[in-house]
Amino acid sequence: MSIDVRKTYKLYVNGAFPRSESGRTYPVNNSRGRLVANAVLGSRKDLRDAVIAARAAQNGWAKRSAYNRAQILYRVAEVMQGRREQFITELRHGVSAAAAEREVDATIDRWVWYAGWADKFAQITGASNPVDGPYFNFTVPEPVGVVGVVCPDDAPLLAFVSRVAPCIVSGNTCVVLASERWPLASVTLGEALATSDVPGGVVNILTGRRAEIVPWMAGHADIDTIDLTGCAGDRALVVTAEQAAAASVSRVVHATPREAQWANESSQSPYTIGSFVEYKTVWHPKGP
Amino acid sequence: MTDPTNSNTDAAAPMAARSSMPGREPSSLFRFEYAPALESTAVVSLQPSYGLFIGGRFVKPKNGGSFVTINPATEAPLAQIALADEADVDAAVRAARRAFRSWSALAGKERAKYLYRIARVLQERGREFAVLESMNGGKPIKESRDVDIPLAAAHFFHYAGWADKLEYAFAGRTPQPLGVAGQVIPWNFPLLMAAWKLAPALACGNTVVLKPAETTPLTALLLAEVMQEIDLPPGVVNIITGAGATGAALVGHKGIDKVAFTGSTAVGKQIQSAIAGSGKRLTLELGGKAANIIFEDAAIDQAVEGIVNGIYFNQGHVCCAGSRLLVQESVAELVVSRLLRRIETLRVGDPLDKNTDVGAINSQAQLDKIRCLVQAGVAEGATLHQSAWPLPDKGYFFAPTVFTDVAQSHRIAREEIFGPVLSVLTFRTPDEAVQKANNTPYGLSAGIWSEKSSRVLWMAEKLRAGVVWANTFNRFDPTSPFGGYKESGFGREGGRHGLAAYCQFAEDQAGAST
Structure with a gap:
């Protein structure tokens, strides 16, 4: 009988899988309290490194054609499908086999759904504006830039993708703090992203303590929007994070109650994509 | 030297x-x-002092405080302006809250008619507003006459037409008003900024407490008279005057659901920080x-x-x-x-x-x-x-x-x-x-x-x-969304995009039907 080669769960930053510069880990137990693995206890320095990677990747990602981004998000679904059993195994540490299967299948479907929005979102949210005067005037959505995403513990893989897919589909890059309690499937998702033609730095995945990372993530001047969905229920942390965000006028986003019904298809919405965009309006004179 | x-x-x-x-x-x-070509100030009839516009009436501030507003081109005093403190802010927010139920329940097409009336009166009394704007703010009459006031009227006219068409503004979503909006505006375009704030808020069924800038309160107070003239229901629009402390009391008041601020980035950051965790909706148009x-x-x-x-x-x-x-x-x-x-x-x-x-x-x-x-x-x-x-x-x-x-x-x-x-x-x-x-x-x-x-x-x-x-600059239009990236703020004013700042959506709640 062959002995298993056990996996080291690391961070996913700039397309690579580093350990924390802090050298720290924390134990991840299953629902019966048994140790499953040691996850990386990410540090503020890891956060800063990830933000640098996300910023460096943002222009190039936004410059891809919408068609190309659509295919890449779809490709993530393809790669996840091939690793379906692995994701189920990792989610089973916390939920039943049936629940784990449902979550993985819903996660794959969510990638496909958001992939299709890449070349449609601007059509339903942009505008040509009938201004009073001889001007052509139009409004287009643009990615806000670099987004910090704080994931909840509930439905750890599905919630991750339900926030990250609408974030990156418009051309944002992100730094994601995975579920603190159930981080393992998120790290494996990094492996799927790394093999799906998602450029390095577009999605950067940290694991660790929300209380340690979130205030610094919210206050980081190079993060344009912070998604505090994973802080729901921790009011003190929300207040701290929102105050920190104000220092550089960062946009703050929370999943709506409906968006947080992760397993429900009605939780997916083009308006979620809209949480991570800016609207730019351009004027140009018309004349013979 | x-x-x-x-x-x-x-x-x-x-x-x-x-x-x-x-x-x-x-x-x-x-x-x-050039020979001087002075615009006559005869169209403006200033009162010696102005109260706070709360619940459809001009009332004295509870503590009796006041300050003088001047003409910056002559440094001459124009009028005595009431200084609202926390108690006055509270009274204004309560008036807006009382008015919210009936205003938000009013059919959109009827709300629209009030907004159309405001637009029309701004056009009718345009010269009066323009002269007063230039007297109180210092801007050239040709700008207040040709830009500020016509754009303010156009803004009300544009959003009047949205009031009964909101169901078409957001595909697949059912917009609802937020409640009471606290709005703080700057001194550079006093009436126009009031229009940018009030028109979408009212069209979507919200009620408002508006604080004009300390140095330029007069056209907002004249607008309050217009609200009386067009029989806007009492409390739908409340206008309170004062300086930074009044604004801080307004945005910090527990009874408001939405804060809209146009002004400096420094103050915008203070506001964003002050309302952290409150759940209040926020839009900022900053420097x-x-x-x-x-x-x-x-x-x-x-x-x-x-x-x-x-x-x-x-x-x-x-x-x-x-x-x-x-x-x-x-x-x-x-x-x-x-x-x-x-x-x-x-x-x-x-x-x-x-x-x-x-x-x-x-x-x-x-x-x-x-x-x-x-x-x-x-x-x-x-x-x-x-x-x-x-x-x-x-x-x-x-x-x-x-x-x-x-x-x-x-x-x-x-x-x-x-x-x-x-x-x-x-x-x-x-x-x-x-x-x-x-x-x-x-x-x-x-x-x-x-x-x-x-x-x-x-x-x-x-x-x-x-x-x-x-190949142009400084053009504005009610249909054209306006707002910033980065530290210039967030949210858009103008056009369909400007409605989003004043709506919530039934579908965002948990358990909404699919």
Whole structure:
């Protein structure tokens, strides 16, 4: 009988899988309290490194054609499908086999759904504006830039993708703090992203303590929007994070109650994509 | 040495700096004498004192506090204005809350009629509003008459039409009002900013407590009289006057659901921090340091007009002003020489004179701030050029100013001056223009001047700003969304996008039907 080669769960930053510069880990137990693995206890320095990677990747990602981004998000679904059993195994540490299967299948479907929005979102949210005067005037959505995403513990893989897919589909890059309690499937998702033609730095995945990372993530001047969905229920942390965000006028986003019904298809919405965009309006004179 | 920033006393002193520019011609060649063409103030009937507009009536502030509002062009007092404290703010919020139930339940088509009435009365009484705006704020009558007031009326008219069509504004969503909105507005476009705030809020079924700026309360108070004239239900719009403390009490009040603020980035940050965790919705329209970018293939004379409009419109008291001129090196000398010639022809003076191009600085405090930053520009090594136009003896005035030899690190290239002061920088390639234009924490607006359309669109895409004017500048329209990127704020005002700031959606709640 062959002995298993056990996996080291690391961070996913700039397309690579580093350990924390802090050298720290924390134990991840299953629902019966048994140790499953040691996850990386990410540090503020890891956060800063990830933000640098996300910023460096943002222009190039936004410059891809919408068609190309659509295919890449779809490709993530393809790669996840091939690793379906692995994701189920990792989610089973916390939920039943049936629940784990449902979550993985819903996660794959969510990638496909958001992939299709890449070349449609601007059509339903942009505008040509009938201004009073001889001007052509139009409004287009643009990615806000670099987004910090704080994931909840509930439905750890599905919630991750339900926030990250609408974030990156418009051309944002992100730094994601995975579920603190159930981080393992998120790290494996990094492996799927790394093999799906998602450029390095577009999605950067940290694991660790929300209380340690979130205030610094919210206050980081190079993060344009912070998604505090994973802080729901921790009011003190929300207040701290929102105050920190104000220092550089960062946009703050929370999943709506409906968006947080992760397993429900009605939780997916083009308006979620809209949480991570800016609207730019351009004027140009018309004349013979 | 004469203090170059003391424009009131010695406007000719900075000539030494100017004379170093090649191609300069004597300014007297471009000086034309005009007879004064004063707009009559007879259309305005000022009261000696104004109360707070709460629940449809003008009421005295509970503690009896007041302050004087003046004409910045003459420093003469205009009226005594009530100073709202926390108790007054509370009364206003309660009035708005009481009015919310019936106002939000009113059919959209009926809300629309009230908004249409406001638009119509603003048109009817437009001259009165324009004169009062210029008296209280210092802006030239030709701007208040041709820009501020017509745009304010148009804004109400535009959003009136949305009130009964909201179901079409958000595909697949059912918009509902948020409740009571607390709105704090600045002094640079007093009535227009009130219109931008009130019109979408009311159209969506919200009620409002509005605080106009400390230095420019009068057109908002006249607007309150219009609300009475058009029989707007009491409490739907409440207007309270005061300074920063009044605004802080309003945004901090537990009874409001939404905060909308237009003003400085510093105060915007304070507000965002103050309401952290409260669940209040927030939109911010903050400062800017816009790049106005002139390429060598631009129509130079038109570009020079655009530069002038970009920075001297409304004395430069414009959050989206084109305060950083980025000009391609190959045409920099030409553009600057024509610009310096042009600013000599800008008529600075009485805001009520129909020939005036540049009016009064809004307040002593703002004049001090402008002087301070201009001094910093000189101290840091930039070259100062100022119009030699004689300034009035009384009132707050500042000559149109251009700085050349500006480095990106200079304060005058980084900080919002909010005055008639332009900083000129140069670039060689489009990439360098993009890099320099985006090298700021602000992101409200930008200008591009080029006759090459592919370059215009390429630049428009690269600039990190919410509004991009190509071969034009400082254009506004009720249908055109306006708002910033980065530290210039978030949320949009104008058009369909402007509705989102004043709605919540039934579908966002848990368990909504699929």
